[in-house]
Amino acid sequence: MSRSLRGFLVAVPGLLLAGFGAVHPARLDAATAPWWTTLHIILLPVFPLLGVAAWSLLASAPPWLRWPGRVAAFGYAAFYGGLDAVAGIAGGTVVHAQHGATPVLGAVFTAGDLVGHIGAACFLVAGVLIAVAAVLRAGWWAVPGGVVLLLASVSFLDSHIFWPRGVVTMLGVAAGMSWLSLAGERSAEDRRTA
Template sequence: MPGSRWFHAALFAMPGLLLAAAGAAHPGVLDAATARWWTVLHVVLLPVFPLPAAAQWLLLASSPPWLRWPGRVAAFGFAAFYGGLDAVAGIAAGTVTDVQHGVTPVVGSLFEVGDLLGHLGAGCFLAASVLIVLAAIARAGRRAWPGAVFLLVASVSFLDSHIFWPRGVLTMVGVAVGMSLLHHAGSAAPARRS
């Protein structure tokens, strides 16, 4: 079954589902009691956060170049900037809080930098998602609409929900469903001619 469209669609859902699971396990606040888990979780997430960008990159594969390349640049921007958020507001802030036995002004400064990186990354994710949706609708027509709605709503929610429980977890499930449905719709549709 590894060659089936549904199997591949399930693979496109995996990045969002992994991040939803991580969001469910993410501490609600960073303090001395949660600092170690906060740090460990963000170390584990380092290789996971780029996966949605990889899925976006692949969803753009059959798109016309004028959508494909800006979309791939935006997906790369998400991976780079959101990885920066993970390193700064995740690993560094958790480590500093653990070592200093509580949140200090240094942690506040790390969160300021991390928030900027996160907003840039989430904006890039939204931009790539918009281009994916345009390409999918051009290719698959109405079959792309369900996935388009899920992905766009989730991408807008991601701007401020990130992966935090509960909205961020639902956002990542929406990303998973949207990417999966868009891949399935695109793989079922013959390419449209202009």
């Protein structure tokens, strides 16, 4: 696979999520509930793609970084998918069925927020390990991408994909992952030509 294609592919999940974030309702109420539910059904297979991108970026990492990073990427996919199902699909369904927000929605969001925070924390751990592995492999070439990925991963802890911050966060994830992929490939090419 070409270096630029791999760099693009690891950016695709963040780019998709940024696009969906731009059309994500700012609040859940009776008027937005049908789209809220539908959007989160669409997003159900998209959110785990960030974990797939993280998993692939760890392919060349030393085992002591690769396996904890991949466990964290899996934890992100599992737990953040729970947020999408509970606060997204179930929350939208509850509001639509009850013709507005009720105390039940608070309980649904509390459960969703819990699993979402665990998932986002797992993503941050995976991001740290990806950045460390990239810097070890590519040196200073990886530092800008690592910084962008880490800042975006911290922002993701509480931004979800909501406009505007969540969209910028996902663009940062896409840019950081792409940069780290390209830096790692550049480093491998430099070693082959040396």
